Amino acid sequence: MASVFRGYDLTLGRPVAIKILDSALAADSSFRTRFRLEAQAASRMSSATIVRVYDAGEDSEVDDAGERHPIPFIVMELVGGRLLKDIIAAGPVPVPDAIRYVDGILEALEYSHRAGVVHRDIKPGNVMVTPSGQVKVMDFGIARAVSDSSSTVAETTSILGTAAYFSPEQAKGDVVDARADLYSTGVVLYELLTGQQPFRGDTPVAVAYQHVSEAPLAPSEVVDTVPRALDAVVLRALAKDPFQRFPDAAAFRETLDAAASGSSPSRRQVDTLANSLYGPDPKQAAETARSLRQLSSDPTMKRTQPGPPAAWIWAGVAVLAVLLISVLIWVLTMRPGSVIPSGSRIVPDVIGMVYDDANQTLAGKDLLAHREDEASETVPEGDVIRTDPVAGISVARDSQVTVYVSRGPETVKVPALVGLSRAQAQTALDDAGLALGQVRREEDPDKEADVVLSSSANEGDEVAKGTVVDLVVATGTVTVVDLTSNFSLDDAKKALEDLKLKVTVQDDDSCPATDPRSVKSQSAGPGDVPIHSEVTLVSCSGAAGKGGD
Template sequence: MEHERPLGERYAVGRLLGRGGMAQVYLADDLKLHRRVAVKTLRPECAGDPSYRQRFLREARSAALLNSPGIVAVYDTGEQIVHGASLPYIVMEYVEGRTLAELAHGDPAPTPEQALRLTAGVLAALAHAHHCGIVHRDIKPANVMLGADGTVKVMDFGIARPLGAQGATLTQTAMVVGTAEYLSPEQARGEEVDTRTDLYSTGCLLYELLTGRPPFTGENPLAVAYSQVRDAAVPPSARVPGLPQACDEVVHRALAKDREERYQSAEEMRADIELALRRLASPATEAPPTLVSSPPTATAAIPNDEDTPAPAPSTARQPEKRDRRPARRLWSVAAAVGVLLAAGGAYAASGPDSAPGQARADTTVPVPDLVGKTLTQARTGAQTVGLHVVRGGSGTCAAHTARHAGAAAHYVCGQVPAFGTRMARGGSIRVQLSTGPGNP
């Protein structure tokens, strides 16, 4: 496009910055305001498709609603005839820097502190978008820029939707759209999504910053979607020995399959990250086994779908061989449902900790101390070691009455098996919840 006349008689287009599945981004000069901008255009082969054009326009509208230093600003939009075809374009803030994908796969790799701080920046931007009623639906390292001044900038709202919009993850051609390695389980199942979907994807982003790879990879998008729905992620510290436990805990909760067990807001997840950073800064005081965050709160419901400039991956340094394959975005809902239904059958047959055709590992783990925790914290603590929590009701906790007679309502006051007992990985711990002070 360098040789075409200025877009809108105003933007002189220069070199290509990046290319994605449906669009490409160029560096350009704003001839009126004398500043550098980024110009995003539909790829010529996509420009004639109404669904792509609608998605492209939706990006401009969604981003224009947002005004945050953590979100790439949209300045202008328009269309121009190029080689006889109408080509839509979006003029955006130009951010000089690199994507978090380049950072995650660079050498040196981000430190745990850097990974947490960058993720906190993403969450600050998401908190603003969510408060404005917009869910991004395609959060991933390639969609976040780190500016030369250290500012985190979220970009590519091409598949964002307003909260409460119908149609969720389906396009008119009945395709699930998104990036498989960062899809939430509800996106992979083709369900309606909400703000917690972005938090799951942010958990995947943090995982990649910590380990150099997404939590789930596979030979094709369906295999990855299968894992997003069925499999528990390997803790980051198991891939990179020496990572602090606090990192494992944040990732573990963000990647909960059940949305009710996930972080309920960007602010809540960011608060846990700030707590983790304080624990990293003062390792001697790192006593709590799990991070403490506010109880889940209700959130509105919403959607998912496509694209942004994809920089060439850098060579990576990592403790284990990274399995990075191109992230493909589109697959048939019918095929996806068939695979995921098959996954469900295999899961029911093999149990939560075994892959299809693979026997569950005959290992035991120590039962954690869950007494005094909320039900959510207890589940998180148990899942960290490969166990599950089931409720045994509220009422008398005879074995723990003396210890927790003053426990607040809805906190664990008893557990079976007891703390320190060893049991098979994948087993269940039955807990009882206190009914309040004086009524354990």
């Protein structure tokens, strides 16, 4: 994709790395525009785990024929160390080091995803480890610039170089969000633990097919020294359905750290998790196989149904060839400037901008911005999520472009929970789009068992959808102490009445009374007793010196 040179910033007096893009990519004007915007987005990120982007621009050169060609470049932080790809190639990576490397990648993703930047090409070749052990992730935004300028899996793969770390949604050409980065990180973790990628094939499309349709072996089945606790982490990260993966990089990091120091699940538990994540979906598998076969002549993929007659195939190939040649001739003969009529405008890319900047950019193109706010879990509040029409579409001058702006995560109101039973509170939380967290039990002399006493969020509070709410519920019991020692009868009665228990006193004239009167025995306790229950206290009431046997 690029050549990288060591440079020196004369203004700021520091060494830098200068990445100059390949001439084939530089010739694509749409790619240059996308590349510039993505570099700007990446430059806003400042994290110890991300290679900083200092600047981006475009130079030009004149060839022997006198034609001028653009040369896009990025100026980045110069980082010393080794690529994670080279560390893996050098031999087995100890499990603690593998966890540390992946933790660094997830720290970078946690930061970038909060900034609304999805990497899209997490792989060992894009991760460096400095001599001090610091993990550095690089090339944020470049993968998006490439993929948005390519139309198929085959084209994108030919530029990115490998499909081994593709998420299933990237392989299928579906919408990609932050969870695609978590899948790719899961592939990197798998390779660090086992020394091999979970899916391998003769062609990129064959590998993409496996990402979509096949279940990986658990790492411990490949290398028996891998802790089984990490099997569950890897299998969750490699779930085909993005909604079954970790919800974000922070959750992935937390689970990974817990697995590194926690107990191992049983083999049956790992198998159960694998079945739930990779259960067969014949319809989806058939559709995916059919679409992927259209992108490649991979001989490893066999037809499951008879194909059309050979004559039809050759006729179709001939028609397609004629169409392609016609389009090629039209492109080569098309004059610059004839593509866009004077009364038309190309919708610019304003994704990631704040609304005011997007409005000014559209106004500069003689287009009218219409703002629509909507909730987003991944795009920071106030930033543009998308536009309608999308960037690159030709529209009439003074056309209206709807700009969808993030208002942050969707919020909901906390329902009334206090006084409900635990089951009713669970239903109320589910209906509100909230999650039940920890449930702690606490004594209350007036509340039946499992009645909610308090919650971690107050009724009516506006919280993000999916927020976890902890509850405190009543035990339905109170604790009665031993009243037969160090308690007078009056003190014992008061202690029980404070617990709102019914107290009955029974005199026993078989033993001499004391002054003050004491408690000989109690009908309940010491220990937990149901609320509002009755406790009988037995007290000696006989004459002094009368005592029993």
